[in-house]
Amino acid sequence: MTESPTFQIVQPAGSPVDFNISPLGTPVVTARVVHLFEQLGIQDVQFLPTRIASHPEPWFILNPTRVVKCIDDARSRHVDYFKPEDGLPKKVGTYRAVHGMRIDPTKVEGARIFRPWGWLVALIVSQDIKEALEQDQITGAKFIEV
Incomplete structure (x- = not known):
């Protein structure tokens, strides 16, 4: 069976919209x-209430609870790992940079929303979530196929 494509959500510039990425990611x-x-019925996510001073309506931090080791180093344009000489022992072996990220869909294990292990700045969603966000005209999300 062919896996559905997955997409990374990327924050567009501009004013607040339905889907925002804070300066801390x-x-x-x-x-x-x-x-x-x-x-x-998405399970692997928590919504934590928060406030935005300039916008009185309810806001929520979207916290994906699943991390999947799925980055395909060979197919990604460029990956770089932290090394001992970088002086950050807790980060050794994790990604320092990932450009043109590609994932191995066979390792996703049916996850619909997750962060890739070692590169937690990315948020990845399944095709059905992407389509639902687009169909409901949720603003602010931009997708890149990975």
């Missing part, structure tokens, strides 16, 4: 996104 979403994820 944290996804922050509106109640519309929470409701959609509930309708889809």
Whole structure:
């Protein structure tokens, strides 16, 4: 069986929209996104209430709870790992940089939303989530096939 494509969500520039990425890389979403994820029965995510001073409506931190070791180093344009000489012992063996990321879909194990092991700055969603976000006209998410 062929795996569905998966996509990384990338934050566009501009004013607040339904799907935002904070300066620290944290996804922050509106109640519309929470409701959609509930309708889809998505399990591997937590929604933590938060506030944005300039916007009184409810906001939520989207916290994906699943991490999958799936980055395909050979197919990615460029990967670089932390080494002992970098002086960050806790990071040795994790990704220092990933450009043109590609994943091995056989390692995704049916996950619908997750972060890739070693490169937690990326948020990856399945084809069905991407299509649902687009169909409900959730603003702010841009997708790159990985």
